[in-house]
Amino acid sequence: MRSRMGLAVALVVAVALAGLAAPTTAAPRAFKIAVVSDVGGRGDLSFNDMAFKGGEDAERDFGVRMVELVSKVEADYVPNLTRAARDPDVQLIVGVGFLLSDALAQVARRFPNKNFVGIDTFAQSLVKEKFASQYPLPNLMDIVYEEHKGSALVGALGALLAAHYAKPHIGGVFGIEIPVLWKFEVGYKWGARWATEWLAKNRPDKAFTYRKDFVLWTYTGTFSDIPKGYAAAKAMYAKNAVAVYNIAGPLGLGINQAVQEIARSQKLRMGPPFWIGVDANQDWINPGFVIASMMKRVDRGVYYATRWVRDGQFRDLVRRTQGVVTLGVGTRIAGQVAEGISVSTLDDLDEFIRMGVQAERLTGKKVLPATPTEIKSKVKTMREAQPKWVWDAVAELERKIREGQVTVPLAVTRPDIQRWRGELGYGPVPLPAAAYRAPAR
Amino acid sequence: MRTSRALRPLAESLATVALGLVAGAVLIWAFGHPPGAAYRALVLGAFGTWEDLLETLAFATPLMLTALTFAVGVRGGLFNIGAEGQMYLGAVGATFVAGMVPMPAWVHLAAATLAGMAAGAVWALIPAALKAWRGAHEVISTIMCNWIALHLSMYLAINLLAEPGRAERTVPALPTARYPVLSEDSTLTAVVFVAVGFALLVYAYLWGTRAGYELRLAGENPDAARYAGVRPQRVVVLTFVIGGLAAGLAGASQVIGRPPAWSLYATLGNVTTLGFDGIGVALVGRNHPIGGILGAVLFGALAQGGRLMEYEVGVLSELVRALNGIIVFAMAVPELWSLIRRRFLRP
């Protein structure tokens, strides 16, 4: 009996020791950045993936090394940030997503020598709330985006397409109702209304009045359950929406699914119906049916932050901004242009196709739905099939936002959102039987 | 003779874990990573420094409790795989009291803890009642209850416990209802003592009291239990309630005993799968409360150590979960060890 016991113990010990005995390679001192994802993890095709892309860009341009830490559960946030901070080579730790706000505030206080960046976070305001004496933490920066402006641009694009194709609606599929998404919602609706005003002035033949049910929208309460994106989008397309805006990460695949179904049954090679991508350039997912993407350049945030740390500007910047940096349309940081919001263009596409090609090379498996040239030509054909005045109008809005001629409303608080819903869409929502009465056009 | 009888299960558990590690090594190797370096990082990441050790214990805390749920079930003759759902409700109960009912400092902490435990126990009463009075098989009813609990808890988290402006999580526990953090270097709080204490209490109860004796008797031999005047219904309810208390405490521990959020995520992300992992922990711990504590430390170490493995060697820490599965799978095969004994260990 003793020998059996001994054997079992020996087995465990042997396995453990085999690990310990492995040689340690003394890595040369390097400038490392660590990117810690939220539970959405890598592969959401938008938010987290963009952050990692930013890290890769920084690797390429600044010669830094990126380490990735993917969080599987919420309990991983603090240990992951800590793990990264304890690596002596790591100088910048990026936490991706507002879910990491609490963890960033806590860990940044414990490692005053390391620099921390949160994407979409509100860590500094948590510091202010809980540890007022330390506010603002000199080593912590929240990077936020002007999503409302980008949403306004795609809202306008959608409304203009609706005018062109004589469709009664555009749609928006949202994730969990968190304040960040209010920015998207209000911006999107506002942009659509701006477009109706533009049409009245410039293309009276296509003009229509903005109705409060023009934008079909719904919060699905999830950022992961694809079938809900499908169900939501399907209902919207059934009501003849010309385009549906994806503000729910992977649920875009569900939207795509709904579009695909229509395309197949009607043998379409190109929209309408369209959908609108978010965060990353998602035009390549289904070329010909993704009219454009509202790009929230999380990658730029990571990229800039790395540069600021490398150039020694980081803490100075934190001091001057109280630790909150906004990237948006026409924004400038420390005298330099640092934008983070735009509508996807044909040129952006290359960058993202390159990502796919790289993944294909790495794995030897198919990642892209078609060859890069095919994708590119399909997207190009689709874009060119839309009238020029549509694109011109969007460009005009962008210019006006840039120059400050118009102000896109920003909804941050509940009163904000209620007021704007009252104006642009439904406050308290009536039963859909009434809401979706056949539009009189 | 006596010692060897006691040590044999331990040896088998360790051997199973070793088997799991070997299988994991094969997987790591098959996907192009060096297994030696990976396991070195795994061990160092779990026990390498004081902080790592504390973090390991933080991950182990809820597991020793959900393991207790399963273990007590088996001791009472039941397959209670409902720790998952009972834990959700426990987290909801604790959040409610901790976040929305102000109280004086220590009272609040105790009340929130007890509320979590009570909620877990109440939820466990559903399968208990179905088993005791309708004879419904507890595997099916606990699975169903788990999923009902998932949706119910998400609903409650989003509607009843919502904090304005923070839709991703519920209201946080008020500072009066938080377990003191043991070290700023980790997320370990004093709740670990409560967990260990509860496990020891259950151990003392099962082996040191008349009611515990009757519970184990009913699990070992239901007919003999009836012969000894034990009411099967009572034991079923008692077993489920103890399991529910443990699972409820596990849920509570993740809200009022785990910084920095001190709240329940709307997706229940900070409690999900802890209940299922508890089954593996219980099995490795041979359905014994003390064994469960050890098993929990082991699984906690895998969870914490996987981080360094991923960080340094690039082996996805998801593999650790796959490892857990292999271990559970291997533990399910009683013949495995008699087979191995006969084939390879025969003197």
Place this chain on the structure above:
Amino acid sequence: MSTVPSGAMGRYRWLWWLAAAATVAATGRSLERVGLPPVSLVETGLLAMTPLALAAVGECLNEKAGLVNIGLEAIFMVAATVGVWCAELGRSGYVGLAGGALTGAVMGLGLGAVSVYGRADQVIAGMGLNVFALGFVPFLLISLWAFPGIHVFPNELMIPRIPTPVGQVSPVTVAAVLAAVLAHLLLHRTVLGFRIRAVGERPEAVDVAGLRVDRLRLLTATLGGTLAGLGGAFLPLGWFGALVKEISAGRGFIALACVVFAGLEPLVALGAALLFGLADGVASAVAVTPGLKERVPFYFVSMIPYVVTLAVVAVVIGGRRFPSTVGRPYARE
């Protein structure tokens, strides 16, 4: 002594069917009134039914033979992933379905083998499989496509749907219905089914009759795994159009619920799958329909399958009408 297994509702089965039909009709009407399109609901319902039905029908056979596989969720997840991989290799969704079915077969066979030869505790082994899949699938995803968590495959690989009066119907859905009918016939009209029922009730009888208990059980385990695997591969290839790591999202357990609900009768299981599939469709629709979702919490609609199963377990059956040896390994002596 165990009573003769009959459908979930015993001899008043027709009454239940009537009630179910009435409920469906009434639901359809009221859905229309609140603004949910019934046709599209039926469409989604059928899609959601398909994997449930496939897995449930297979599991009915499996449990009739005395085995329990609560690792259906794991089979769904792994088969979905491997299925997509096969589809890309073979450049056809059907190859993917075959690959998924094969994966399921292997997993079912594995679980069957440890149950039959290792006398494993089937519940624990099944749970182990589930935990394993939870970690292995994300691991596999990144290993196969270097893109963790999610994979979008080319659209040509999707199994095309056939237009019908009730909307677009996948051929796999047809296959699922066919599988249920065939399983019913197999179980009640053939020698093999006769033996399967016998081995679940009294393996000793089968053994001394000179038949192989192990082979019969391995056969049903494999058959069950195959169907579940087909259902798993259907998730991405016939329904979602993409692969995500949580693709199954508890559907394996709903399939299990169908089996319990149906009292191991494949045809009833098909009905249960349809019911639960519709509930799934309604839940999704309710969740995304403004005006409705504020009033009817989606979470409660999502609970329907589980609550119904719990009620069935509690009210109708107690625990009686399963083959007397379900979940127990057979060993001579």
Place this chain on the structure above:
Amino acid sequence: MADVVDGGVSAPAPRVQMRGIHKVYPDGTAALRGVDFRLHPGEIVGLLGENGAGKSTLMKILSGLLRPTRGEVLVEGHPARFRNPSDALRCGIGMVHQVFTLVPPFTALQNVLLGQEGAGLLRALPEASARARVQALLDELGLDVPLDVPVESLPVGVQQRVEICKTLYRGTSVLILDEPTSALTPGEADELFRFLRRLRDRGVGVVLITHKLREVLEVTDRVVVLRQGMVVGELSTGSATAENLAELMVGQVTGLRVRRTPRAPGQPVLSVRGLWVRDDQGRLAVRDLSFDVREGEIFGVAGVEGNGQSELVQALTGLRRFEAGEVRLEGQAVPTLEPLALYRRGLAHVPEDKARFGLALGFDLVENSILGRQRENQFLRGLGRLNRPAIVRYARELVERFHVVAPDLATPVRNLSGGNQQRLLVGREVSKQPKLVVAMHPTRGLDVASTVYIRELLVQLRDVGKAVLLVSADLDEVLELSDRVAVMYGGQFLAVGPSDHFRRETVGLLMGGVVPTGDADQPRAPSPR
């Protein structure tokens, strides 16, 4: 010592032969240690031995259900390796097990057909065409079996016929029967024996596994006696007597008889009036029973198993609800489903199946010693805690007083022999200082020494004035120990009276439901519902 038949001097080649069979079970038990066995066509061989002698194991090897660790099986002189029962069936060897291997919800016809369906796997079950063949076989054999009723609703005797028919339908020419009469009435057993003789005359070789000497002498042609996994004797039945067979079987004939001195009984301790009890299936198993058990007497209940004894005992010991009637213990009404209340009032219960009811096999001796007594104050401390030192002391006392052989107190009782398990159990019950002892099959499956010990213990209890209710399927045990005897059939007592008023043959008839003529005009069998 009887003359041993010389192995096959002039006989033709045996139908089957087993040579040097060893069997070691995975847990290390050596069940068979070099057994030789042979069987010729047209003979009935009795395989005699105590429980655990290896009879069933040997025949399971012959029927392909088990594989021998060592040794060989020859069929018609050729070596044969059976991997499973179908291999054995192919050689014409079939076995009817003690526990029937019928599929309960299937009909008799379906059960016979299982494995013999003929057609392809995906064809329909050929019930119609097979029915004629099965019916023909039944007619030929002279067996009466309803073919279309689920076997679970058939009486045990008929189920056995289905089993036999099932085996013979497969063309079996070697039929092995494992303890076939254990659940039969004497009448049914006689019918079975007549049937077996008919089979023998048709050239079928029959092996009858039994531990009942009477059966062996009555029906077999040759006897093989096994003891502790070895053949200890082989004789032709003609030269065998009950005495020499018994000696071979148990090794030595020592004080099997228990001395019992006459003693005048006292007051009734247990009074039963008009008791009705249902079984698990809801059938009335005990019908209108009334009797008393008095101080200082052993009241024995004889009967074939399954005639309501289990239900009666369970009702009396608080384990089963009764439908109607009244049970009084020392004049006070007995509550149902309150075993502990009964223990407190002086009941001790030696249950029918010790492994199932009386012991928790995974628990050690200490914990088993308080099973059922766990609520007594002497074993408890405050807050419902167990008083471990007191319990250990008590367990040690039991072990010493009742001669339980165990390595130590921490040994799981699973590792004890059946005799030692029963000593512990009986010791525990007796040490409760009971007023009434209810014992069911107290010596079943025990070695001779333990049997004698426990029987003596029961008589001692009676001698010190306890009331003892003894229920046993062992007729000799009942007749030997009891002061008064009741014969139970169909849930009723067909006869009650002082034990010396009963002749063995009379009791046998009564057990079969036949009331011997005398006061009544003709034998009558009360018809169970």
